[in-house]
Amino acid sequence: MLEDLNIIGSQSTPTIQSDWQGGRLYMCGDSYPENSYELFGQVINWTETFLGDASHGLHLELELVYLNTSSVKAMMDIFDLLEDAHQGGRTVSVTWRYDTRNERIAELAEEFREDCTFPFDITPQQAQA
């Protein structure tokens, strides 16, 4: 079992929390980090290890807003890992929540979802503000 991630977000980096026992990975906020490989490297590593070692399912909960290009690439890599696991018979799913005031985020989430065959929900949520 890999140690869980608990990365506190900033104005330019998302909050990232993983829960190995619960089979859950949560990411929230804007993402245009200075070093996205360092940041997402940890997430990709955790996901890969989880899918390789654990036997229970994995659920991604996303509330991402703005993503820069390297963050988009990292998310595509993560979805590819999920897709491979799904093809291999694992239970994986994604819920992407977006603010109803910003429908464009839903459209972008749909672009990500395009090649995914596992359950991928895009869910509106009322702003908390």
Place this chain on the structure above:
Amino acid sequence: MTKPQPKLLQHVEELLQDAAHQDSPLREPLAQLYQHHLEQQEKLERLITIADGYQQSAHEDLHLTREQLEQQIRRQQKLSRIADRYQALLRERNLALRAASSVDPLTGLANRRRLNEQLEQWHATAERHQRALTLAMLDIDRFKSVNDSFGHGTGDKALELLAGGLQESLRASDICGRWGGEEFLLLLPETSLTQATPLMERLCQHLRQLQIPVDDDRHIALTASVGVAEHRPGDAIDATIKRADQALMEAKHQGRDRWSAAPA
């Protein structure tokens, strides 16, 4: 292999088995040559099988590589498409923020920040190309008593209607913004004081006709005083604003509901 060969081979084999040639001195070398040929043929066939195998696997590799390349291209296109859309999103957000930060929320006119930006730009143009530039400072007459008598709701409504009236009286190239509480600044580029005169007449006339609703069936009329100053080459823009302010005071002193020009 060409066709005559099996025939030839069969013939050689028969000759070798024929008792009539048992003692021929050519028999032994022919037997060896025949044996050698059979071995070479087997080697050649093995070689061809191996070479075909290589070719097959090279072909499969090529196919796989091509598939991987196509997949990479599709991935790259998807990445670019999504990244472009995020970029467009950010750009729109920037534009919206800029618009929000330059507009007065109540009247929808330019705010003081936007006016200052435009003043700086037009001042530079006026100085560099010797173009005329005229400013007009407008203040609603006795606005405080409107607020006091009818409440701030009516005051706000008056500001909104007046702002609409200002926009209608001005030309497309002019900019009008809210300078302070009930004070508005008009920027008239490429306009001398003489050219501004009919505009000021029209403006005061237009404002007099505005009806501000107080409640369901009562309306009040408003007037405004205006101070106009043509920019003097070499002056700082603040000096021109100050002259417009002084002309505005003059219009108020003269009894309001009028415009007054700053001395050149």
